[in-house]
Amino acid sequence: MEFWIIVTGALVATACGILGCFLVLRRMSLIGDAISHSVLPGIVIAFMMSGSRDSLAMLLGASVLGLVTVFLIQLFQQSGVQADASIGVVFTALFAVGVVLVSLNARQVDLDLDCVLFGEIAYVHWNTMSVFGIDGVPKAVWILGITLLAIFLVIGLFYKQFKLCAFDPAMALACGIPVALFHYLLMGLVSMTTVASFESVGAILVVGMLIVPAATAYLLTERLSIMILYSVLIGITCAVLGYYAAAWLDASIAGMMVTVAGLLFVVALIFSPSHGLLMRWVKRRRLVGVEA
Amino acid sequence: MQTKFSVKKAPLRRLIMMVVVLGAAIALSACGSNEAKKGTEGKLNIVATIGMIGDVAEQVGGDHVTVTSLMGPGVDPHLYKASQGDMKKLDGADIVFYNGLHLEGKMVDILEKMSSHKTTVAVSKTIPEAELLSDPVAPDSHDPHIWFNVQNWMKATEVIRDTLIEADSAHAEDYRKNAEAFLTQLKETDDYAREQIGQIPEEHRILVTAHDAFHYFGRAYNIQVMGLQGISTASEYGSKDVSDLRDYLVEHHIKAVFVESSVSTKAIEAVIEGAKKMGHTVEIGGELFSDAMGKAGTTEGTYIGMVRHNVDIIVKALK
Numbered sequence: 001m002e003f004w005i006i007v008t009g010a011l012v013a014t015a016c017g018i019l020g021c022f023l024v025l026r027r028m029s030l031i032g033d034a035i036s037h038s039v040l041p042g043i044v045i046a047f048m049m050s051g052s053r054d055s056l057a058m059l060l061g062a063s064v065l066g067l068v069t070v071f072l073i074q075l076f077q078q079s080g081v082q083a084d085a086s087i088g089v090v091f092t093a094l095f096a097v098g099v100v101l102v103s104l105n106a107r108q109v110d111l112d113l114d115c116v117l118f119g120e121i122a123y124v125h126w127n128t129m130s131v132f133g134i135d136g137v138p139k140a141v142w143i144l145g146i147t148l149l150a151i152f153l154v155i156g157l158f159y160k161q162f163k164l165c166a167f168d169p170a171m172a173l174a175c176g177i178p179v180a181l182f183h184y185l186l187m188g189l190v191s192m193t194t195v196a197s198f199e200s201v202g203a204i205l206v207v208g209m210l211i212v213p214a215a216t217a218y219l220l221t222e223r224l225s226i227m228i229l230y231s232v233l234i235g236i237t238c239a240v241l242g243y244y245a246a247a248w249l250d251a252s253i254a255g256m257m258v259t260v261a262g263l264l265f266v267v268a269l270i271f272s273p274s275h276g277l278l279m280r281w282v283k284r285r286r287l288v289g290v291e292a
Numbered sequence: 293m294q295t296k297f298s299v300k301k302a303p304l305r306r307l308i309m310m311v312v313v314l315g316a317a318i319a320l321s322a323c324g325s326n327e328a329k330k331g332t333e334g335k336l337n338i339v340a341t342i343g344m345i346g347d348v349a350e351q352v353g354g355d356h357v358t359v360t361s362l363m364g365p366g367v368d369p370h371l372y373k374a375s376q377g378d379m380k381k382l383d384g385a386d387i388v389f390y391n392g393l394h395l396e397g398k399m400v401d402i403l404e405k406m407s408s409h410k411t412t413v414a415v416s417k418t419i420p421e422a423e424l425l426s427d428p429v430a431p432d433s434h435d436p437h438i439w440f441n442v443q444n445w446m447k448a449t450e451v452i453r454d455t456l457i458e459a460d461s462a463h464a465e466d467y468r469k470n471a472e473a474f475l476t477q478l479k480e481t482d483d484y485a486r487e488q489i490g491q492i493p494e495e496h497r498i499l500v501t502a503h504d505a506f507h508y509f510g511r512a513y514n515i516q517v518m519g520l521q522g523i524s525t526a527s528e529y530g531s532k533d534v535s536d537l538r539d540y541l542v543e544h545h546i547k548a549v550f551v552e553s554s555v556s557t558k559a560i561e562a563v564i565e566g567a568k569k570m571g572h573t574v575e576i577g578g579e580l581f582s583d584a585m586g587k588a589g590t591t592e593g594t595y596i597g598m599v600r601h602n603v604d605i606i607v608k609a610l611k
Contacts, residue, residue, distance in 0.1 A: 001383060052432050053394060055401060115370060115397030122379040123402040243376070250377035 004125040004138050006243050009257055011144040012201055013209050013235025015151055015193050020214030021228045022186055025166040027083045031073065031187075032210035034091035035194045036113070036203040038069040040098025043117055048105055053116045059199050062117055066195040069094060070187035078180065113203070121201040121254050140200030147196050151189055162186060163224050201254060208258030209235055216265045219272040234264055336460055339385035341396050342369055343585040344439050345415055345448070347595045349389055351474040352453050356463045360385075365587045369395055387459055388412040389452060393424070395436035413455050415448035425507050437582070440509035442482035442599060446475055481596050482512075485603045489513040492610045499606060500541065500549040502560045505582040515606070534559070538566035541574055548577030548609035577609030 016032070023029050039062040046061025047053060069090055076086035102111055119140070129139040155162060164172040165182045172179050190210075197206040217230035242257030249256070270277050336357040340346035346361030353359065362378050363369050369391075382388060390396055390403050392414030403412045416438055423444065425435040438444040453471035457464045489497070490513075497515045499506055504519030518540060541549070541563065549564065551557040560576070567574050580602045586592025592601045 001379075005379075055398070112370075115394070117398075119398060120374055120402075122374040122376065123399065126382075126402050126406045128405075246376040250375050252373050253376050253379075255373075256376075 001125050002243060002247075004141065005121055005253060006240055008121055008124045008138065008140045008144065008201060009205070009239030009243060009253075010236045011141065011148055012197050012205055013213065013239045013257075014232050015144060015148045015197070016206060016209035017213045017217075017231040017235035018151055018155060018228055019186070019190050019193060020210045021217065021224065021231050022162060022166050023190065023210065024214040024218055025224075028073075028087065029211040029215065030084070030087055031070065031190055032194050032207040034073070034087045035066050035069050035191060036198060036207055038091040038094035038098075039065045039117065039195065039198075040095050040113060041065055041101055042068075042098075043113065044098055044101040044105065044111065047111055047116075048101075053111065055116075055199070058116045059195070062195050062198070063192070065094065066191035067188065070191045071184070074180075074183050074187050078183075118198050118202040119200045121205060121257075122252075124200060143196050143200055147193050151193065154185060154189060158182065158185075166224075204258055205254035208261055209238070212258065212261035212265055213238065216261070216268045219265075219268045219275045222274070234261070238264065336456070337384060337386045339381050339388045341388075341390040341399070342583075343593075344445070344595045344598070345389045345391060345452075347585070348415075348445070348449050348474070349452050349456075352449060352467055352471045353456055354466060354470050356460060356466060357456070363584060365584055365593065367584050369583050370397065372396070372399075374399075382406075386411065387455060389415055389455075391436055391438070392416040393434045393436035393438065411455065411459060413451060415451050416444075418447050418451055419444055425511070435504075435507055437505040438508055439595070440506055440599075441512035442478050442485060443512065444508065445595065446478045446482070449475055449478065477596055481599055485513050485599060488603050488607045489515050492607060495544075496547065496610045498544060498546055498610075500537065500546060500560075501580065501582070502550075502552055502557070505552070506580075509602075513603075534562050534566065537563050538570070541567045542570050542572040545572070546574060548575050550577045550580045550605070550609070552580050552582040575609070578605035580605060 020029070023031060042061035042063075042065030043058055044061075046057045050057040072090045073086050076089065077083050081089070121140075124138045124140040127139045128136055129142055131137070131142055161172070161177050161182050164175065164177060165179050165186075169179045172182075194206050194210070213231045213235040214227070216234050217227045220230055221227050238257050238261040242260040243253060245251070245260060246253040246256035268276070271279075273279055335355075336353065338346075338349050338353060338357050338359045340349055340359060340361045342363050343361045343365065346359050349357065350359045360381050362374070362381065363372050388403060388406065388410065390400065390412065392400060393416050394400055396403070400414075403414075406412045416436075419438060424438070426433060439448070449471055453467055456467045460467075492515070498518060499510060499515050500518045502519070504517075506517045506519070509515070510517035518537065540546070549560055551560055557576075564574050564576070581592055581598045585595065585598045586601070591597035
């Protein structure tokens with residue numbers, strides 16, 4: 001039981017940890033949070049068309065809106081809008097459209113993201129699905145496993161291209177890399193991962209895992225490959241420690257996993273050998289010492 | 293290429309290796325975990341999602357069951373988040389009772405899935421389709437707040453009784469007796485509510501609350517219901533909702549509006565303030581229990597106490 005929860009948490013952490021690194025470098029970390037809000041109109045439209053709150057319809061609506069969100073964000077950014085502003089504009093506007101649609105069409109129906117889309121990691125082991133005759137494996141693990149495989153495949157095949165696009169798009173363009181295509185590809189992966197994870201484990205875990213482990217890893221290394229590795233390891237550590245902390249305190253599991261991530265970030269911020277506050281303080285002291 | 297990061301060989305292979313190793317470590321650490329214990333001393337271990345269901349299960353089960361309600365006093369089921377302990381409780385339960393009709397959101401899907409290896413029962417299951425209120429836009433989506441009509445809760449009591457008898461036939465006679473006694477009390481409560489609400493003059497029989505939870509109550513006991521928010525406490529209310537409700541209060545000379553134990557009072561206060569500006573004084577009639585009962589140990593901490601409290605508050609303020 002706890003095994004599957006931790007595995008699910010670790011899968012989310014791995015998928016988000018890898019993608020998160022690219023997002024941190026592109027200053028687009030908050031895209032996960034953006035998607036968690038902007039899928040609302042998709043839910044409402046899916047509900048209006050199907051007339052039910054069936055989870056497949058909801059997931060479909062959310063996926064479409066997730067793709068629309070990242071497409072618009074990327075489009076705006078390429079037309080010269082700042083990355084943070086384009087994320088902000090797209091998600092607030094789409095979320096607002098969703099709120100308007102709810103108030104126009106579904107006033108008497110309990111239709112909000114928490115109730116119809118966002119899953120809960122505490123329940124994953126009861127929602128099993130049989131695939132290829134393998135029984136007893138949670139649906140979330142199947143979905144996240146497939147998502148992770150897709151991420152490995154795409155990032156693995158085009159690692160160099162993605163890397164150059166993240167650091168120096170102008171240079172990448174000069175090298176003949178279709179930068180826009182790779183941006184859209186990355187955004188597509190992000191959208192797919194977040195929506196699939198929302199459905200399995202809820203919003204906070206995905207949004208947190210997309211940002212915090214990658215930001216922590218960024219403090220610890222100067223190399224992308226190592227950063228991805230650290231990010232994934234930190235994410236998995238958070239999933240494991242977070243679960244046991246939640247068991248100890250009888251708290252929300254997803255909440256605890258992200259809280260642990262936050263704590264690890266603070267530790268890295270203080271003690272990182274290269275960027276850490278402690279090291280900087282020591283260096284400054286030394287400098288002052290030399291001058292005196 | 294002089295970037296901060298440099299290309300190194302096979303980072304992915306190393307990554308995959310690490311993930312595999314870590315995964316194996318987790319697997320090993322989790323294998324030794326023990327199964328959740330069954331109820332103590334041969335008692336049936338019952339978990340209910342909301343307190344109103346837990347109360348009925350306790351009344352019917354008596355000494356033969358231990359009942360745990362996941363959502364405590366004041367918790368809004370629309371916004372409930374499970375803790376690690378709640379998951380363990382569900383896992384260790386012999387029977388899980390829930391309201392259904394999407395009250396528990398996505399959790400209902402999970403509870404339905406769980407029914408393949410555990411007894412999970414929606415207490416709303418025997419209430420006929422015609423009795424359920426639904427949105428004209430979406431006929432399949434029903435208002436889940438069925439407990440405000442005591443007769444619905446009598447049906448829920450029967451569902452709980454039958455489930456307990458099936459699970460523990462040795463004590464069938466006790467369950468039947470307990471249920472009989474409780475059903476009598478429910479019938480009295482039902483009559484009490486109808487009689488009391490009937491004493492309010494017809495033109496004052498309008499119940500205004502923050503969130504649209506009282507439609508079953510209104511239909512059963514013949515009082516008109518107006519809500520500010522939608523069915524879900526998570527949906528937003530619009531400025532037009534506020535001004536519409538304000539105009540309605542002024543126009544119908546409504547004396548009092550009501551706040552709810554599990555919903556914020558801010559919205560309803562805005563309406564009162566608005567009405568005041570138009571020269572009509574409305575008071576807050578009192579706090580109603582809607583999605584959650586009062587504290588355990590108090591009268592309002594039981595289903596019957598909660599219904600009677602609501603009825604008394606409404607009658608006192610509107611009569």
